[in-house]
Amino acid sequence: MRRRAIYPIFLPHAGCLHRCIFCAQVLTSACTTPPDPASTLAAISASLPPGGNGELAFYGGSFTLLAELEQERWLEVGARLLAAGQISALRISTRPDAVTPAIARRLAAAGVATVELGCQSFDPEVLRRAGRGHSAAAAAQALPLLRAEGIAVGLHLMPGLPGADAGEALHSLQVALALQPDFLRIHPTIVLRGTALAKLYESGEYTPLSLSAAVQLGATMLRRARAANIPIIRFGLMANENLDRGTAVVDGPYHPAFGQLIRSRLWFERISLLAERGGRSFRLHPADLADVFGQRRSNFIELNSRYGPLTYECSETLPRETIESAGVFYSLFSEKD
Numbered sequence: 001m002r003r004r005a006i007y008p009i010f011l012p013h014a015g016c017l018h019r020c021i022f023c024a025q026v027l028t029s030a031c032t033t034p035p036d037p038a039s040t041l042a043a044i045s046a047s048l049p050p051g052g053n054g055e056l057a058f059y060g061g062s063f064t065l066l067a068e069l070e071q072e073r074w075l076e077v078g079a080r081l082l083a084a085g086q087i088s089a090l091r092i093s094t095r096p097d098a099v100t101p102a103i104a105r106r107l108a109a110a111g112v113a114t115v116e117l118g119c120q121s122f123d124p125e126v127l128r129r130a131g132r133g134h135s136a137a138a139a140a141q142a143l144p145l146l147r148a149e150g151i152a153v154g155l156h157l158m159p160g161l162p163g164a165d166a167g168e169a170l171h172s173l174q175v176a177l178a179l180q181p182d183f184l185r186i187h188p189t190i191v192l193r194g195t196a197l198a199k200l201y202e203s204g205e206y207t208p209l210s211l212s213a214a215v216q217l218g219a220t221m222l223r224r225a226r227a228a229n230i231p232i233i234r235f236g237l238m239a240n241e242n243l244d245r246g247t248a249v250v251d252g253p254y255h256p257a258f259g260q261l262i263r264s265r266l267w268f269e270r271i272s273l274l275a276e277r278g279g280r281s282f283r284l285h286p287a288d289l290a291d292v293f294g295q296r297r298s299n300f301i302e303l304n305s306r307y308g309p310l311t312y313e314c315s316e317t318l319p320r321e322t323i324e325s326a327g328v329f330y331s332l333f334s335e336k337d
């Protein structure tokens with residue numbers, strides 16, 4: 001299913017009651033000057049044609065903890081664009097403990113179709129050490145309130161926080177999947193300049209996941225989410241100049257195409273399994289070929305060196321995320337078959 005376009009408006013740290021130890025919204029959103037509703041409305045009105053099916057998204061803070069008047073000013077921007085037919089819905093991000101029945105009703109009445117909840121972990125100790133200030137149960141309380149108003153709910157998870165390991169990441173994923181969200185976003189923890197986490201890192205009290213460990217963990221999480229039929233709509237922070245030039249990143253598994261590394265890892269494991277059983281020629285959808293070969297053809301080179309020359313044939317008639325070997329189709333996501 002084709003996803004609707006998202007037009008993000010970043011409101012860095014808007015409504016935040018305090019700073020979580022990992023968070024530096026100005027760096028991750030590359031937004032140094034907070035936008036104001038009037039100029040935002042003018043800019044978007046001028047750039048979006050009527051008949052748009054996208055969503056205007058308020059990201060970068062805890063929208064529902066903004067002063068009510070401030071929320072109304074932003075929701076009014078959305079209302080004007082909705083009335084003009086330039087977007088079809090609104091989306092916000094907030095904390096899981098910042099949703100009440102009244103808030104859920106107000107959001108739905110304003111045209112908010114999707115709420116993204118920053119859960120980060122479902123381990124109470126990991127949440128405490130990250131300075132989140134909400135309980136592991138908060139998302140389970142917020143989700144039905146939003147659903148009751150017809151609002152779709154996405155959950156965010158952050159593997160690799162202080163005190164967390166792969167077991168924590170998979171446990172938090174399991175809890176998240178059991179809540180049956182509409183989607184997940186998974187951002188491995190990055191040490192960003194100027195954060196409390198950077199101080200812990202510099203004092204030797206925190207070590208982030210390596211890129212290869214984060215990719216392997218992400219691959220397992222993606223398999224499990226697919227098995228549960230819950231989409232992961234994004235892996236890793238959205239690339240921007242601060243992150244790509246390295247000025248914002250002290251350490252951690254940042255990669256501008258982190259999601260592709262994960263898909264390539266799954267293809268590597270899938271094809272290795274088939275090659276170990278004697279498979280040497282494969283057929284697949286052409287749109288999967290870049291992930292199959294991997295960045296800088298790393299999979300292609302490594303698989304050839306392990307299993308001898310492998311051949312790949314593409315056909316648009318084949319389903320995506322599936323590979324055919326000796327007339328049998330295999331899903332990218334199954335661990336063994």
Ligand code: SF4
Pocket residue numbers: 013014016017018019020023024025060061062095118
């Ligand atoms: S993670 Fe969310 S609640 Fe925490 S400081 Fe950042 S924007 Fe605020």
